[in-house]
Amino acid sequence: xxxxxxxxxxxxxxxxxxxxxxxxxxxxxxxxxxxxxxxxxxxxxxxxxxxxxxxxxxxxxxxxxxxxxxxxxxxxxxxxxxxxxxxxxxxxxxxxxxxxxxxxxxxxxxxxxxxxxxxxxxxxxx
Amino acid sequence: xxxxxxxxxxxxxxxxxxxxxxxxxxxxxxxxxxxxxxxxxxxxxxxxxxxxxxxxxxxxxxxxxxxxxxxxxxxxxxxxxxxxxxxxxxxxxxxxxxxxxxxxxxxxxxxxxxxxxxxxxxxxxxxxxxxxxxxx
Numbered sequence: 365x366x367x368x369x370x371x372x373x374x375x376x377x378x379x380x381x382x383x384x385x386x387x388x389x390x391x392x393x394x395x396x397x398x399x400x401x402x403x404x405x406x407x408x409x410x411x412x413x414x415x416x417x418x419x420x421x422x423x424x425x426x427x428x429x430x431x432x433x434x435x436x437x438x439x440x441x442x443x444x445x446x447x448x449x450x451x452x453x454x455x456x457x458x459x460x461x462x463x464x465x466x467x468x469x470x471x472x473x474x475x476x477x478x479x480x481x482x483x484x485x486x487x488x489x490x
Numbered sequence: 491x492x493x494x495x496x497x498x499x500x501x502x503x504x505x506x507x508x509x510x511x512x513x514x515x516x517x518x519x520x521x522x523x524x525x526x527x528x529x530x531x532x533x534x535x536x537x538x539x540x541x542x543x544x545x546x547x548x549x550x551x552x553x554x555x556x557x558x559x560x561x562x563x564x565x566x567x568x569x570x571x572x573x574x575x576x577x578x579x580x581x582x583x584x585x586x587x588x589x590x591x592x593x594x595x596x597x598x599x600x601x602x603x604x605x606x607x608x609x610x611x612x613x614x615x616x617x618x619x620x621x622x623x624x625x626x
Contacts, residue, residue: 385563392558414555455567462563469614474564477606481571484599487592488574 366440373437377450380430382457386465387423393466394419448489452482495612498557499569505550507576512543561612568604575600 395414405413414420437446459478463470470478516539534540557566575597581587589597 385567388555389558389563389566392555395559397560420555455571458567459564466563468562468564470564471610471614473606473610477568477603478564480599480603480606481568484596484601484603485571485574487596487599488578489596 370437370441370446373433373440374446374450374453376433377430377437377446378453378457380426380433381450381454382461384423384426384430385454385458386461387419387426389462389466391417391420391423448486451489452486455482455485495557495560498553499566499572501553502550502557502566502570503572503576505546505553506570506573507580509543509546509550510573511577511580512539512546516540516543562614565607565610565612568600568607571600572604 392414395417434446434450437450455478459470459475462468468474516537517534519539520534520537535544554566554570557569578589578593578597582589
């Protein structure tokens, strides 16, 4: 049963952190390149504009959920399993999510990057 | 992509790696926190390593968000993974830890993965014109 809960935790980490990353990306895409507003309104106004974007706040909530899922997973499984599994699966899940929800053109090079990085992170974090 | 943007991506990886390393070092000196005394964890912020680590992670978050404002998520994420490579290099050359061949293979795979996207265009979605940045 411990095993089941640990993998459930990994699944929750992957889902929540992918949702968080996609929401942050969507928020920042909506705000647009930060260079122009910074030149016009100054740094303070730019930060305020970023922080007041709704999807950014929801994204941060998902990041917090993913942190608590990590704590949950770590309480059932070893860090040597939970760490690499969740980190590497998140990279692949993010590529799918970016294609589906952010409509990014994930071409062969980007798939290759996601898979290589996921494999590399798995080996390094283990 | 101009040099400033390459620096932003390098900054993401470097700030993330330094922040994580500082947090890990700080929490090791702070000691384990039992679940029954979870409120005790807030005192960890007073540890200088943890404090500095949080500062670096804030720098990481702001460069990460600014990169997402001009590049795709599938472009920025491999770059963030480069922080694992930095951590391995810090561990090897500053902390003199042993890095196993399997881990060097991991470093190689991540570097290759980052290389795949580094040369391609950073954004594949049509840009929404920023209100302030609209051309006349």
